[in-house]
Amino acid sequence: MAAAGLNPYLLEMANIREQCSWVHHDKDKATDKAIELIGLSVAKARYDRSLKPIRVPVTRRALVIGGGVAGIQAALDIADSGYEVVLVERDPSIGGKMAGLSETFPTLDCSQCILTPRMVEAGQHPRIRLYTYSEVEGVDGFIGNFKVTIRQKARYVDMTKCTGCGECSKVCPLKRNPSEFDYGMGMRPAIYMPFPQSRAGPAGDR
Numbered sequence: 001m002a003a004a005g006l007n008p009y010l011l012e013m014a015n016i017r018e019q020c021s022w023v024h025h026d027k028d029k030a031t032d033k034a035i036e037l038i039g040l041s042v043a044k045a046r047y048d049r050s051l052k053p054i055r056v057p058v059t060r061r062a063l064v065i066g067g068g069v070a071g072i073q074a075a076l077d078i079a080d081s082g083y084e085v086v087l088v089e090r091d092p093s094i095g096g097k098m099a100g101l102s103e104t105f106p107t108l109d110c111s112q113c114i115l116t117p118r119m120v121e122a123g124q125h126p127r128i129r130l131y132t133y134s135e136v137e138g139v140d141g142f143i144g145n146f147k148v149t150i151r152q153k154a155r156y157v158d159m160t161k162c163t164g165c166g167e168c169s170k171v172c173p174l175k176r177n178p179s180e181f182d183y184g185m186g187m188r189p190a191i192y193m194p195f196p197q198s199r200a201g202p203a204g205d206r
């Protein structure tokens, strides 16, 4: 397009090779589809406008949604590459499903031996900010300039002061709540840690 002196953003492409000739055996129907695809592209091209590339500043920070082992590893990889990461997990601790496993297939390695060091690293990494017991409520903006709304659910514990000593769980009078970590098969107090190795933040405190 540019070589022909036209604005390159006026190009529309109907891919009748991948979407018709390579994937269909019925030639007549594939031809009908190709005609339709071309018609669609022609119709769209009528509304195309010339565009000019612009440069916009990019926020060099990543959001990772979900603090299971995949999210933890993604956050660590990005943070180790030198970028800030916000890691959002809806449960009270990162760890996800892997925290509930005993061994992993096929090597039967102990799952906590793989997961716990990564959880600790994510919890203490200077470039990772943990938001546990939190959910993403909205995403606005565009690539490099997203604005994300995160709702932190009430924990009723000041996480900047909590040391994780567990004394509150021992004296809590309400001990008959089904434990989410045990899929309801065990009971937990009203104030609790989901599992002994849990990591909650903020900003990597615990």
Ligand code: SF4
Pocket: 157, 161, 162, 163, 164, 165, 166, 167, 168, 169
């Ligand atoms: S674990 Fe409970 S008792 Fe211990 S510091 Fe945290 S809130 Fe306080």
